[in-house]
Amino acid sequence: MKASELKAAGKDIISLGMGEPDFDTPENIKNAAIEAIKKGDTKYTAVDGTAALKKAIISKLKRENNLDYKPSEICVSTGAKQVIFNALIASINPQDEVIIPAPYWVSYPDMVLLAGGTPVIVDSSEQNNFKISPQDLEKKITPKTKWLVLNSPSNPTGACYSQQELKALADVLVRNPHVYVMADDIYEHLIFDDLKFSNIAEIEPQLKDRTLVVNGVSKAYAMTGWRIGYGAGPEKLIKAMSMIQSQSTSSPSSISQAASVEALNGVQDYIHSSKKVFQARRDMVVKMLNQIDGINCNTPNGAFYVFPSCKGLFGKKTPSGKVIENDNDFAAYVLEDALVAVVPGVAFGAEGFFRISYAASEDFLKNAMNRIAEACAKLN
Ligand SMILES: Cc1ncc(COP(=O)(O)O)c(C=O)c1O
Numbered sequence: 001m002k003a004s005e006l007k008a009a010g011k012d013i014i015s016l017g018m019g020e021p022d023f024d025t026p027e028n029i030k031n032a033a034i035e036a037i038k039k040g041d042t043k044y045t046a047v048d049g050t051a052a053l054k055k056a057i058i059s060k061l062k063r064e065n066n067l068d069y070k071p072s073e074i075c076v077s078t079g080a081k082q083v084i085f086n087a088l089i090a091s092i093n094p095q096d097e098v099i100i101p102a103p104y105w106v107s108y109p110d111m112v113l114l115a116g117g118t119p120v121i122v123d124s125s126e127q128n129n130f131k132i133s134p135q136d137l138e139k140k141i142t143p144k145t146k147w148l149v150l151n152s153p154s155n156p157t158g159a160c161y162s163q164q165e166l167k168a169l170a171d172v173l174v175r176n177p178h179v180y181v182m183a184d185d186i187y188e189h190l191i192f193d194d195l196k197f198s199n200i201a202e203i204e205p206q207l208k209d210r211t212l213v214v215n216g217v218s219k220a221y222a223m224t225g226w227r228i229g230y231g232a233g234p235e236k237l238i239k240a241m242s243m244i245q246s247q248s249t250s251s252p253s254s255i256s257q258a259a260s261v262e263a264l265n266g267v268q269d270y271i272h273s274s275k276k277v278f279q280a281r282r283d284m285v286v287k288m289l290n291q292i293d294g295i296n297c298n299t300p301n302g303a304f305y306v307f308p309s310c311k312g313l314f315g316k317k318t319p320s321g322k323v324i325e326n327d328n329d330f331a332a333y334v335l336e337d338a339l340v341a342v343v344p345g346v347a348f349g350a351e352g353f354f355r356i357s358y359a360a361s362e363d364f365l366k367n368a369m370n371r372i373a374e375a376c377a378k379l380n
Pocket of ligand 1: 078217224
């Protein structure tokens with residue numbers, strides 16, 4: 001039975017599958033939206049975003065990423081998800097290849113397929129903290145490669161590329177001028193251990209005119225429901241993306257855009273305070289998971305996910321006699337026995353692992369980890 005069905009049947013399910021901060025949107029941002037409604041900012045806006053929001057995005061990209069853009073190089077969309085979708089639809093010709101490091105965010109390969117392209121998966125390893133090497137990348141590049149999708153910090157692993165690692169990947173891309181980079185920076189502000197976030201175009205300016213920076217307010221400001229994301233990149237690509245948006249969904253919500261101006265221009269306290277809370281939760285979850293026999297969990301540097309291995313439990317039997325053979329079996333057992341919902345790694349292109357989101361309160365997480373530990377102790 002699925003988690004939602006068990007929940008509907010009255011079971012006390014703890015879901016660790018969520019992909020959004022559990023905090024509320026900061027008050028100043030909510031107030032900006034209320035103000036916008038009162039002022040009558042309730043009509044269609046320019047398809048690719050209001051002038052005020054584009055200005056706020058441009059100063060954010062300069063202030064935080066040292067990247068310069070003009071308004072014609074920015075497109076605001078209904079979430080970062082729509083930015084990625086628009087970009088792929090606008091650029092992919094039949095059979096064009098898109099390199100996607102695994103474990104990956106589930107939507108990337110499906111969007112590439114929808115756009116008529118071919119996803120080319122590059123595997124990474126737990127030993128290398130789920131990051132690909134320049135050699136891994138180079139081996140997958142062909143004359144048909146259109147894009148490399150780079151998501152750091154990553155969903156589902158929380159992996160973050162260091163500046164040196166990004167430079168090494170950039171060197172490969174400099175040698176392959178036909179490849180564009182889609183830098184999905186949506187978890188930019190969820191980076192821990194005093195690491196500094198960098199965008200690949202900041203590290204290697206030669207890549208800027210073929211990089212699409214994808215970002216948004218969803219994860220950084222607890223604004224997932226407001227649906228605002230943006231892309232910054234070469235004018236020709238941005239124009240094509242805006243055209244697709246114009247004939248599909250038109251402008252994103254006028255009210256959410258006004259709120260996003262405040263998110264980007266207003267006080268940034270929320271970013272710093274939420275980061276501290278997430279880091280403490282990460283430490284607790286990683287520690288509790290590593291105390292369980294058969295589970296191994298790396299300490300990721302970002303996002304709000306951990307991606308532990310459950311391979312050490314394969315071959316063991318559940319109390320009802322079923323053998324755990326893979327991560328799907330493990331997730332099903334944990335749901336059935338511990339009433340905890342986790343996402344099996346196979347959904348992200350990585351068998352033998354599972355994803356836990358720690359965007360939940362400490363008590364909630366402690367309870368969930370204890371339940372998983374008890375369920376694992378019953379395996380033999
Ligand atoms: C890696 C990644 N990119 C993009 C998105 C989409 O974000 P948005 O809510 O802005 O559409 C998500 C959301 O889960 C994500 O995890």
